[in-house]
Amino acid sequence: MPKIDKDAQVEVRLDSAAGLLEASLTDEQRRGLFEHPGMRVIAIVELASVQYTGHADGEDKAPQVKLRIKLAEAAQDHDQARLVLEVMRAMMRRRKMNGTLDEIGPGTRDAEHAVAAALAAHxxxxxxxxxxxRDAARRRRGSRIEQHG
Incomplete structure (x- = not known):
């Protein structure tokens, strides 16, 4: 991999393959996104870099990296969305405390605590x-009953 100047601003592009995100959406969410432009869905994604573009020295173009969604889960209801947003706000507060974000939102300042609290009900x-x-055992028992019946 090429090395770039530590101060270089890298442009990030999202790969068009969004199948994993699509699979995590309910039919109702997909219809809502189509029927109501501007509708939002809250999701957690894992991204991986799949391609980079560098430029020759002296070129007036930023280096680019293309990201692909590798895992995705969309919040399925308002409670899940609220929990994911709280984790996001906690992470943004951490960036603010580290000096990498300009605004700070309300709530706790401990991302680990917010994550633990958000996941407590999951x-x-x-x-x-x-x-x-248990589900597999129940299905096995059910198939044995059907075979003997």
Whole structure:
């Protein structure tokens, strides 16, 4: 990978492949986005750089990096949206405290606390695995009953 000057402003472009984001939206959200221009959906995404463009020394163009959505989850209701927005505000407050953001919003100043509080009502990975195992066992029992019936 090429190295660029530490003060260079890198332009970020979003790759057009948004299938993962589309898959995380409900049918109602998709229709709403189409029918109501300006409607917003709150989502958490994981981005990966997939392409970069550098320029020769002396060129008056900023280096560019293209990002692709690798994982995406959209808030499915107002409570989830509120929690994600609180985490976002906490992260923005951290940037403000670090001097990388000009405005600060209301609420707590601890991003880790806000994340823990936001996730407290959501299942852990272990709880999800237990649910998956119980669901699979229930389906196995159901298929055995159907076979014997």
């Amino acid at each position: 299942p852990t990975e272990g709880e999800f695995e237990e649910h998956t195992e």
